[in-house]
Amino acid sequence: MSDNAISATDLFQWMPEVCAIAYQAGRQISTMYHQLEPISVKQKSDGTPVTIADKRADDFICQALQALTPHIPLITEESVQAVPFTTRQNWSTYWLVDPLDGTKEFIEGTGEFSVNIALIHNHQPVLGVVYGPELGNLYFSMKGQSAYKMAGLGSDFDVSNWPEIVSKAEMISVSPVAEGQTIRVAVSRRHGGMVAHFMSKLGKTKQVRMGSALKVCLVAEGQADVYPRFGPTSLWDTAASQCILESAGGAILNAASHPLQYVQTESLLNPFFMAVGDDRYDWPHFPEIL
Numbered sequence: 395m396s397d398n399a400i401s402a403t404d405l406f407q408w409m410p411e412v413c414a415i416a417y418q419a420g421r422q423i424s425t426m427y428h429q430l431e432p433i434s435v436k437q438k439s440d441g442t443p444v445t446i447a448d449k450r451a452d453d454f455i456c457q458a459l460q461a462l463t464p465h466i467p468l469i470t471e472e473s474v475q476a477v478p479f480t481t482r483q484n485w486s487t488y489w490l491v492d493p494l495d496g497t498k499e500f501i502e503g504t505g506e507f508s509v510n511i512a513l514i515h516n517h518q519p520v521l522g523v524v525y526g527p528e529l530g531n532l533y534f535s536m537k538g539q540s541a542y543k544m545a546g547l548g549s550d551f552d553v554s555n556w557p558e559i560v561s562k563a564e565m566i567s568v569s570p571v572a573e574g575q576t577i578r579v580a581v582s583r584r585h586g587g588m589v590a591h592f593m594s595k596l597g598k599t600k601q602v603r604m605g606s607a608l609k610v611c612l613v614a615e616g617q618a619d620v621y622p623r624f625g626p627t628s629l630w631d632t633a634a635s636q637c638i639l640e641s642a643g644g645a646i647l648n649a650a651s652h653p654l655q656y657v658q659t660e661s662l663l664n665p666f667f668m669a670v671g672d673d674r675y676d677w678p679h680f681p682e683i684l
Contacts, residue, residue: 399465399517400487405536408462408513410556412523413415413534413536415458416509417551419451420527423494426450433482435501445496448472451493452510459489459511466513469662471630479660487515490656492630496606497528504583505529506605514656522637524607533566533611535641540565541614568644568671569616578602580621580669588624588680592668595678596620610635610669614642621669624680629662635669643674649682 426433426447433445433494452472459468468489469477482488489511494500496507505528513521520537530548535541542563544551553559571577577596581589602609602618610632613617628640633656636646646654646669654667665682 400513402536405513405521405683409521409523409534409536410553410559412459412511412513412521413525413532414553415455415462416511416523416525416622417527417532417547417553418458419454419493420509420525421549422454423447423451423500423507424527427500427505427518443501444472445494445497445500447500448494455491455509455511459491463489469630471593471628474662479658483520483658485658487513489512490519490630490633492607492634495631496608498584499605506606506608508606508608510590510607510609510630510634512630512637514633517655517657518653519633519637519640519656521563521658522634522641524611524634525605525640526606527606529608531608531611531616532636533638534617534632535638537637537641539641540568541638541641543611543615564615566615567642568614568639569619571619571672571675576600578618580604580612580618582609586625589622592622592624592678592680607631607635609681610639610646613644613669613671614639614640616671619671622680623664623668624657627664627667628654629664632664639669642671644671646670647673647677650678 435443438444452470470491492510495510499506508524511523512519524533530546532544543566544563576598578600580602609621646667648665
């Protein structure tokens with residue numbers, strides 16, 4: 395695609411449909427999450443778990459996005475192996491999807507998983523949707539626009555009257571951080587020693603436990619101040635929530651204090667990063683990688 399192929403009008407037209415796709419995929423995941431029969435778990439080549447819920451959500455989202463925008467290619471966590479680097483290396487615009495972010499949370503029964511859909515244009519996320527079906531929270535934004543949250547979504551969610559939906563959604567924003575205050579740190583249940591060391595440099599802290607990209611969304615809505623991530627993540631883990639956080643006034647920064655970029659590579663891995671609400675605060679330094 396050419397660099398001029400995406401307009402603001404396109405984004406406004408696609409947003410309600412992408413929200414509906416994320417919502418419908420999330421409902422399918424929830425159905426499997428609550429079924430009585432145990433879900434079988436397999437290991438991918440990188441050692442991470444995958445379930446039938448990941449694959450079914452992936453199939454649904456891929457088909458829906460391809461029907462919505464047949465001219466835009468896509469990468470998802472579950473289908474990336476079928477798209478070699480030589481095919482995608484020159485893409486300037488593409489969908490980037492994690493159909494079930496937080497598979498471990500799904501398996502362990504915490505409910506803290508999400509559907510992440512982002513549109514990447516010129517190495518930046520320009521549209522982002524994150525839906526946590528068990529929490530009933532839908533976050534969405536477009537680059538340069540406000541970030542929104544819809545809470546308590548039920549089975550009657552319908553995007554046919556999008557202007558009314560947006561008018562009732564909560565506009566979210568980050569919280570400033572003052573010197574000496576208690577820093578609210580979003581963490582997973584499996585964070586390691588590097589995160590603990592980072593927190594020790596912050597002074598007084600309070601942990602806010604959450605799974606998946608929902609941690610970044612907590613920063614975006616001012617319920618947490620920082621989310622440090624010093625472990626492996628892929629581009630699809632962060633793209634949608636980065637768009638939302640940036641629209642809410644925050645940032646996802648690498649060790650050089652630069653926003654994460656979405657450049658095609660063989661691995662599609664992120665460096666270490668922290669998601670911050672107040673990027674003017676003097677956050678501790680951290681390494682780019684181990």
